[in-house]
Amino acid sequence: MPLTVWILGDQLLSPHPALQSLEKQVLRQEIILLLIESREQAQRLPYHAKKLVLLYSAMRHYADGLRAAGYRVDYRVASNITEAITSHWQEFRPNRLVTMAASSVRGRRFQQSLAQKLGIATHIIPNSQFLSGVYDPLPDVEPGQLVRQEQFYRGMRRQFKLLMDDQGRPVGGTWNYDQKNRQPLPKDLTPPEMIRFEPDALTKQVMVEVGQFDHLTGSAAGFDLAVTREGAQQAADDFYTHRLPYFGTYEDAMRQSAPVIFHSKLAAYLNIGLLTPLELVRAAEGCYYDGTAEINNVEGFIRQVIGWREYMYWQYQRLMPGLGAENYWGSANPLPTFFWSGETRMNCLRQVIQRVLDAGYVHHIERLMLLSNFCLLADIHPDQVYDWFSSAFIDAYEWVMAPNVYGMGLYADGGQIATKPYIASANYINKMSDYCLACSFDKNKRTGEHSCPFNFLYWHFLLKHQDKLRKNYRMARMLHNLKFLDDDEKAAVQAQAQRFVGAMDN
Numbered sequence: 001m002p003l004t005v006w007i008l009g010d011q012l013l014s015p016h017p018a019l020q021s022l023e024k025q026v027l028r029q030e031i032i033l034l035l036i037e038s039r040e041q042a043q044r045l046p047y048h049a050k051k052l053v054l055l056y057s058a059m060r061h062y063a064d065g066l067r068a069a070g071y072r073v074d075y076r077v078a079s080n081i082t083e084a085i086t087s088h089w090q091e092f093r094p095n096r097l098v099t100m101a102a103s104s105v106r107g108r109r110f111q112q113s114l115a116q117k118l119g120i121a122t123h124i125i126p127n128s129q130f131l132s133g134v135y136d137p138l139p140d141v142e143p144g145q146l147v148r149q150e151q152f153y154r155g156m157r158r159q160f161k162l163l164m165d166d167q168g169r170p171v172g173g174t175w176n177y178d179q180k181n182r183q184p185l186p187k188d189l190t191p192p193e194m195i196r197f198e199p200d201a202l203t204k205q206v207m208v209e210v211g212q213f214d215h216l217t218g219s220a221a222g223f224d225l226a227v228t229r230e231g232a233q234q235a236a237d238d239f240y241t242h243r244l245p246y247f248g249t250y251e252d253a254m255r256q257s258a259p260v261i262f263h264s265k266l267a268a269y270l271n272i273g274l275l276t277p278l279e280l281v282r283a284a285e286g287c288y289y290d291g292t293a294e295i296n297n298v299e300g301f302i303r304q305v306i307g308w309r310e311y312m313y314w315q316y317q318r319l320m321p322g323l324g325a326e327n328y329w330g331s332a333n334p335l336p337t338f339f340w341s342g343e344t345r346m347n348c349l350r351q352v353i354q355r356v357l358d359a360g361y362v363h364h365i366e367r368l369m370l371l372s373n374f375c376l377l378a379d380i381h382p383d384q385v386y387d388w389f390s391s392a393f394i395d396a397y398e399w400v401m402a403p404n405v406y407g408m409g410l411y412a413d414g415g416q417i418a419t420k421p422y423i424a425s426a427n428y429i430n431k432m433s434d435y436c437l438a439c440s441f442d443k444n445k446r447t448g449e450h451s452c453p454f455n456f457l458y459w460h461f462l463l464k465h466q467d468k469l470r471k472n473y474r475m476a477r478m479l480h481n482l483k484f485l486d487d488d489e490k491a492a493v494q495a496q497a498q499r500f501v502g503a504m505d506n
């Protein structure tokens with residue numbers, strides 16, 4: 001009797017853990033590998049066309065690789081997963097189904113329901129796609145207990161012995177290099193061009209198919225991402241060579257003409273299993289020991305991957321489903337329609353939104369300090385922000401989007417994930433980017449004609465939420481500056497913010 005291994009589309013690991021677990025027990029000929037493209041899942045939101053091309057093309061290439069390795073593969077394009085599994089069952093009559101736990105809560109619930117709902121004997125192996133799925137650095141944390149990313153990160157560094165000396169101390173004598181990092185980009189430094197991958201025949205076929213879906217964000221045209229593990233490894237090598245040496249120093253910098261700056265653009269591959277977190281951080285660590293990248297840059301990257309990424313996954317597993325219903329500020333405004341067109345006079349948002357609509361990618365600081373900063377200051381309802389981010393990005397999946405939007409981006413969880421709300425006025429945007437140079441708004445004006453909306457929205461937010469903000473000692477300096485506004489200016493800020501929000505779509 002055959003046995004089915006169902007491989008989820010975001011678990012394209014080589015080797016796949018479910019196959020590894022069966023290696024010694026079952027002959028390869030007895031295994032049927034099931035991969036499913038569910039059209040219902042693709043319909044859930046107006047996802048970015050390039051994300052679907054990446055996912056479907058990577059799945060089809062992965063299936064081809066398994067066939068070439070001698071496996072029987074049943075690749076189904078179906079209206080939904082239940083239908084695909086049912087028809088697979090009727091056709092192959094396997095005696096059981098083995099699968100790796102999904103990264104999302106919804107996916108896990110579905111897997112757990114299979115045995116009862118469809119009468120299918122199901123064995124779900126633990127998810128080992130994440131390091132924190134294998135090792136929990138904080139196993140004794142109580143529900144509701146506050147945990148900080150730094151605590152989690154140090155536990156991960158120690159466990160995986162990354163940049164640690166023989167005495168268990170961080171190499172270089174400190175855990176972080178923030179003082180060297182977060183510099184604006186000097187005018188004479190031009191970030192390198194990104195590596196591009198010419199679509200092969202299979203990818204072109206997927207682009208045509210996805211091009212026929214009529215509900216998506218952006219376009220499949222111009223797709224230039226890797227779709228295999230080998231391609232993704234090439235993209236990672238390109239990052240280590242050309243951008244890691246500057247990664248930390250300029251990780252907060254923004255520039256209108258350089259969408260990626262020195263970021264890796266690897267999340268899209270990591271999140272579907274074409275790359276694994278440990279291989280990336282080990283390779284980055286190797287660059288430090290080889291002398292090709294300095295410690296502040298390497299530590300900065302390792303922190304993003306085993307600190308922030310793993311921490312977000314860990315918090316997601318801990319805080320869902322409640323996290324997806326949080327609204328600490330009571331925000332209720334609708335997302336302005338310019339998020340779907342890029343048509344706004346604010347140059348920073350216009351550039352960044354147009355880039356998202358085109359490529360499904362902007363780097364972290366633009367996501368945090370432009371897009372979600374604006375949504376937080378303008379009191380946009382968190383669910384609407386969540387849906388937009390989930391739709392528009394090529395690397396968006398529920399486990400990463402929920403903690404980043406409700407937690408880090410909007411602080412809608414009241415501080416369970418981030419230590420403070422990430423809010424800033426035009427002053428920060430101007431310091432870290434060149435967007436204000438080409439903007440018709442005045443970055444220096446708080447109120448009045450041509451004043452930058454980030455300014456009056458920022459002061460309005462501080463005034464409106466000062467009681468809640470006072471509970472957070474990290475906000476003390478920002479609140480202190482309120483004393484420089486007299487009553488007239490406070491009233492003007494509030495009136496202008498309310499007018500602006502009321503007219504956002506006019």
Ligand SMILES: Cc1cc2nc3c(=O)[nH]c(=O)nc-3n(C[C@H](O)[C@H](O)[C@H](O)COP(=O)(O)OP(=O)(O)OC[C@H]3O[C@@H](n4cnc5c(N)ncnc54)[C@H](O)[C@@H]3O)c2cc1C
Nearest residue numbers: 263264265266267304305308309363364368395396404409
């Ligand atoms: C509002 C908001 C929405 C976001 N949405 C997503 C998303 O849909 N998918 C996604 O993978 N990340 C998301 N992030 C986190 C982060 O912005 C992206 O991982 C990163 O920008 C991806 O680009 P990169 O690969 O060039 O990252 P780099 O800057 O090169 O960082 C290296 C890696 O670190 C990891 N990483 C860094 N920060 C985070 C973080 N906060 N959470 C998770 N992983 C992190 C990513 O895997 C990334 O590839 C979001 C952040 C915010 C504030």
